[in-house]
Amino acid sequence: MADTVALRVQGLHKSFDRLVVLRGIDLDVGEHEVVCLIGASGSGKSTFLRCINLLETIDAGRIFIEGEEITATGVDVNRIRQRVGIVFQAFNLFPHMSVMRNVTLAPTEAIGMSRHDAEALAIELLERFGLADKRDEYPDRLSGGQQQRVAIVRALAMKPDVMLLDEVTSALDPELVAEVLNVIRELAAGGMTMVIATHEMGFARDIASRVCFLDEGVILEQGPPERIFADPQEERTRRFLQSIIEAGRM
Amino acid sequence: MSFGGGEAPETQQSLSGAPGMPPMGDRGSKILAPFRGEGARGVWIAVLSTVVFFTAIGLAIVNSSGWPAIKEAFFDPEVFADSLSKILEKFWRNIFIFLVAEVFVLMLALLLAVMRSLTGPVFTPLRILAAVYTDLFRALPTILVILLLGFGAPSLQIRGVPHSDIFWAIVALVLVYSAYVAEVYRAGIQSVHPSQVASARALGLSRRKTLRFVVIPQAVRRVLPPLLNDFIGLQKDSALVAVIGYTEALRQAQIVSAAEFDFTPYVALALVYIVITIPEARFVDWLVARDQRRRQAAGGV
Numbered sequence: 001m002a003d004t005v006a007l008r009v010q011g012l013h014k015s016f017d018r019l020v021v022l023r024g025i026d027l028d029v030g031e032h033e034v035v036c037l038i039g040a041s042g043s044g045k046s047t048f049l050r051c052i053n054l055l056e057t058i059d060a061g062r063i064f065i066e067g068e069e070i071t072a073t074g075v076d077v078n079r080i081r082q083r084v085g086i087v088f089q090a091f092n093l094f095p096h097m098s099v100m101r102n103v104t105l106a107p108t109e110a111i112g113m114s115r116h117d118a119e120a121l122a123i124e125l126l127e128r129f130g131l132a133d134k135r136d137e138y139p140d141r142l143s144g145g146q147q148q149r150v151a152i153v154r155a156l157a158m159k160p161d162v163m164l165l166d167e168v169t170s171a172l173d174p175e176l177v178a179e180v181l182n183v184i185r186e187l188a189a190g191g192m193t194m195v196i197a198t199h200e201m202g203f204a205r206d207i208a209s210r211v212c213f214l215d216e217g218v219i220l221e222q223g224p225p226e227r228i229f230a231d232p233q234e235e236r237t238r239r240f241l242q243s244i245i246e247a248g249r250m
Numbered sequence: 251m252s253f254g255g256g257e258a259p260e261t262q263q264s265l266s267g268a269p270g271m272p273p274m275g276d277r278g279s280k281i282l283a284p285f286r287g288e289g290a291r292g293v294w295i296a297v298l299s300t301v302v303f304f305t306a307i308g309l310a311i312v313n314s315s316g317w318p319a320i321k322e323a324f325f326d327p328e329v330f331a332d333s334l335s336k337i338l339e340k341f342w343r344n345i346f347i348f349l350v351a352e353v354f355v356l357m358l359a360l361l362l363a364v365m366r367s368l369t370g371p372v373f374t375p376l377r378i379l380a381a382v383y384t385d386l387f388r389a390l391p392t393i394l395v396i397l398l399l400g401f402g403a404p405s406l407q408i409r410g411v412p413h414s415d416i417f418w419a420i421v422a423l424v425l426v427y428s429a430y431v432a433e434v435y436r437a438g439i440q441s442v443h444p445s446q447v448a449s450a451r452a453l454g455l456s457r458r459k460t461l462r463f464v465v466i467p468q469a470v471r472r473v474l475p476p477l478l479n480d481f482i483g484l485q486k487d488s489a490l491v492a493v494i495g496y497t498e499a500l501r502q503a504q505i506v507s508a509a510e511f512d513f514t515p516y517v518a519l520a521l522v523y524i525v526i527t528i529p530e531a532r533f534v535d536w537l538v539a540r541d542q543r544r545r546q547a548a549g550g551v
Contacts, residue, residue, distance in 0.1 A: 053452055055448055055451065055452060078454045078455070078456050079454070081451065081452055081453065081454040082453070082454035085452075086449075086452045088445065088448075088449060090445060092445045092446060092448070092449035093449075094446065094449075094450075094463075094464055094468075095468070095545055096467050096468050096471060096545070105450075105453070105455070105463060106450075106453035106454055106455060109455060109459050109463060110453060110454040110455050110456070110459070111454070138544060138545045139545075140545045141545070151449075154453070155452075155453070158453060158454060
């Protein structure tokens with residue numbers, strides 16, 4: 001396998017009871033690549049991301065991170081998850097912990113970093129994303145945009161190889177979306193490999209090196225954003241983009 | 251890992267990612283709330299009507315024909331003063347009993363609740379064990395378990411096991427109350443939203459550490475009021491130890507009462523229980539309010 005492939009997914013299938021969500025997804029993501037997943041609600045974007053992080057047990061297929069198969073039997077799930085950061089739509093910060101502790105919990109408890117080093121790392125990251133003055137606040141006192149930025153910092157503190165972003169702006173008030181998107185832009189500029197499920201088409205066009213259109217559990221069409229958005233080949237892609245335009249979201 | 255939060259009672263905002271949800275209501279007393287909007291006049295009316303009402307009831311009782319007999323039997327000042335000091339002397343034993351029992355109850359109950367919340371087929375025997383335990387000890391009257399162990403266990407004369415009846419009475423209280431408190435903990439654990447577990451696990455934390463750092467701290471904060479409920483129950487049930495002949499405060503009250511042909515000692519003990527319980531309730535209200543204040547902005551963000 002070429003060493004420039006950060007994430008490789010082969011023939012991924014996943015169903016919940018009788019509901020088939022993913023019916024054979026193949027995807028290679030190169031290092032420093034930013035792949036945006038677009039598609040209607042229920043097309044399987046979130047499930048796909050959760051599978052990559054092993055938050056869902058998959059029914060069939062194989063997943064490799066930096067050449068290592070993480071779906072092989074006997075792999076240490078906790079170690080894999082430390083290499084793949086995920087940020088959720090609903091932030092999911094720990095409400096009983098300060099911002100600082102939210103960020104340092106996993107470094108200290110999952111990989112045994114000293115409290116001192118973890119806090120230094122946290123301060124560095126919080127400063128980078130303009131959150132240094134929030135370090136002692138509790139999540140419920142922050143705006144949605146701030147919470148989501150903290151959630152991104154929390155994932156980054158584990159120094160992941162790949163970041164998965166699951167509709168990270170969908171729960172935000174419109175005026176707070178930009179601050180979160182800017183953080184992601186900065187990550188992309190810094191060379192972070194990312195897979196992003198999003199409804200923000202303008203953002204996807206901006207940031208993606210590749211756009212994948214998911215439909216009924218498969219990647220129906222993929223390509224550079226210019227081509228997908230300007231000249232979609234598939235009828236269903238065209239219809240999806242048309243409905244987005246009609247909704248005034250592009 | 252899932253703690254089966256699906257059927258959990260969502261008593262409180264559990265997703266930090268749900269801004270705009272109303273904060274949990276103030277758990278403090280609302281007795282004075284209804285007239286707050288009416289200003290000073292409302293306060294005066296409230297004070298006046300309260301004084302008149304309770305004075306009327308008080309006068310009616312004191313002037314009733316049976317009052318002198320009641321007063322002598324239940325509220326004799328001399329007997330009260332004499333019995334109160336004797337009862338307080340022995341009340342330390344109750345305090346010792348319920349404090350020691352509570353420490354073990356909190357630990358054993360948490361263990362049971364965690365056992366019952368484990369998912370995965372491997373843990374089936376542990377889940378069954380915890381379920382059978384809670385079913386069993388919630389079904390038995392506390393006094394029965396105290397009699398059974400307090401008299402029964404020492405009579406076995408097993409070597410290496412304490413023969414003291416009070417030791418076994420405390421064990422009985424721990425066994426019974428752990429069953430109740432385990433259910434309280436379990437409700438708390440189930441009320442922590444599964445997304446909290448997902449995000450902890452996604453960061454690479456093990457199941458054990460997710461439980462320890464993310465689930466249990468949130469669960470315990472939520473169930474503080476019901477935990478206090480059971481603590482007060484335990485406090486009161488420390489008096490049941492009297493049935494094995496151990497002279498704690500209730501037994502002492504009984505002795506003084508029998509000697510004086512007067513029920514005032516019981517009233518004295520009742521007062522002692524009331525006086526220690528009320529501050530505890532206010533303390534927990536304060537804890538809950540403080541936790542909320544710390545977590546939530548005063549006026550919403």
